Amino acid sequence: MKKVSFAAVLALFCFCVSGFSQSGGGVSNTYKIGSIDFIAIKDTDTNMGKNILTKPNSEVVKRVMPDNQNPSSINAFVVKTSSKTILIDAGVGAGGNLIKNLAAAGISPDKVDIILITHMHGDHIGGLISPDNKKVFPAADVYVAAPEIGYWAGNISANVGNTNLAKAVRAVYGNKFKTFEWGENVTPEIKSVKAQGHTPGHTVFDISSGEEKLTVIADLIHSLKVQTADPSISVTFDVDPLQAVDTRKRILREASKNKTRVAGMHIPFPGVGTVTETDNGGYFFNPALK
Numbered sequence: 001m002k003k004v005s006f007a008a009v010l011a012l013f014c015f016c017v018s019g020f021s022q023s024g025g026g027v028s029n030t031y032k033i034g035s036i037d038f039i040a041i042k043d044t045d046t047n048m049g050k051n052i053l054t055k056p057n058s059e060v061v062k063r064v065m066p067d068n069q070n071p072s073s074i075n076a077f078v079v080k081t082s083s084k085t086i087l088i089d090a091g092v093g094a095g096g097n098l099i100k101n102l103a104a105a106g107i108s109p110d111k112v113d114i115i116l117i118t119h120m121h122g123d124h125i126g127g128l129i130s131p132d133n134k135k136v137f138p139a140a141d142v143y144v145a146a147p148e149i150g151y152w153a154g155n156i157s158a159n160v161g162n163t164n165l166a167k168a169v170r171a172v173y174g175n176k177f178k179t180f181e182w183g184e185n186v187t188p189e190i191k192s193v194k195a196q197g198h199t200p201g202h203t204v205f206d207i208s209s210g211e212e213k214l215t216v217i218a219d220l221i222h223s224l225k226v227q228t229a230d231p232s233i234s235v236t237f238d239v240d241p242l243q244a245v246d247t248r249k250r251i252l253r254e255a256s257k258n259k260t261r262v263a264g265m266h267i268p269f270p271g272v273g274t275v276t277e278t279d280n281g282g283y284f285f286n287p288a289l290k
């Protein structure tokens with residue numbers, strides 16, 4: 001596997017990662033949601049240290065991350081229904097392994113019908129276009145929440161690289177680049193849910209089939225150890241860290257109460273499990289079995 005260059009990611013995406021490591025293990029895992037296949041695909045492993053956190057020197061960080069090791073991943077997820085192949089987020093692009101690992105799961109980019117984007121940071125949309133600005137997924141319609149598109153259409157001086165990438169993706173996909181409003185079902189099985197804070201259009205997706213449900217929680221968690229122990233800790237690159245706290249607490253509480261599985265883009269691969277609320281307002285993460 002190729003390693004993602006730390007400098008490249010930092011420069012392009014303002015994604016403040018302290019270093020990268022690759023670990024062993026699989027590259028795709030398939031789960032069932034009713035009659036749907038839900039497939040976790042690893043793009044790459046990362047190790048974001050404590051300096052991404054808004055309270056890096058807090059007692060909870062000292063307790064749960066004393067070695068400053070914060071193993072995480074960049075994950076994408078595929079929903080396969082009887083008629084459609086739907087990709088949720090497209091990974092980092094150059095330096096990532098999404099296409100190779102989709103192939104290992106038997107999925108070719110030209111067979112992806114729909115791509116749902118949780119938000120337009122580079123580690124989620126970088127994989128949509130090739131280095132020479134071509135579509136990586138030629139047949140796909142790409143859907144993004146309307147407020148997210150509005151945000152990146154502005155000139156965000158603090159994150160010029162990401163702004164340019166967001167604009168390039170829109171231009172390359174042209175009329176295949178589409179919007180949804182929060183609360184809409186973007187497919188019959190997948191409902192979009194407002195989850196602002198990390199970015200103004202950050203979205204989570206509720207996937208349902210029969211009696212079963214799973215919520216893709218996107219970037220509500222960048223440090224599984226710290227942010228489950230204390231959900232009031234955000235990351236420095238949340239656009240609105242306080243709003244991100246409210247959103248994280250709301251969605252984790254609902255998932256715990258309803259015993260809904262969650263899947264996170266930066267929870268260590270495969271990133272799928274359930275959360276159980278603890279007495280002190282934190283959560284315990286239980287990795288899902290298939």
Ligand SMILES: [Zn+2]
Pocket residue numbers: 121123124219265266
């Ligand atoms: Zn991310």
